[in-house]
Amino acid sequence: MKKKRYALISAMIMVAIALAACSDSKADKNEELMMMDPILVELTLNAETAAVGEKVIIQAKVTQSGEPVEDANLVEFEITREGGGMQAKVPVKHSQGGSYELEKTFKEPGTYRIVSHVTALGQHSMPMKELKVTE
Known part of the structure; x- marks a missing residue:
């Protein structure tokens, strides 16, 4: 026992x-x-204003300690038109050198808020830009 x-x-x-x-x-x-050093996300637009139907390139460049992050878990752009209307989250794939790009045309004039949601290396970053679309 x-x-x-x-x-x-x-x-x-x-x-x-x-x-x-x-x-x-x-x-x-x-x-x-x-x-670990934080991830840095540089959100850029090829223009601050664009005409309806004009292509806009939205880019998130993701780095950590100065090195490109090419394998982020999630990168998506949240696009919202001021005053309601269009709202979308668009997943984005890696292009090269830590850059994640989306080419988009806007069908309606207005001010759009673009927020990049980036999750990488156990961290999350959400920088924002505004785009004015004119007729």
């Missing part, structure tokens, strides 16, 4: 040690992510 009790206690101790080791590695990984 005592042998079974000692075996059970030993097994419980080993499980506790194993669980403690797992939680420590998760804590280490979270600390690593927090200690």
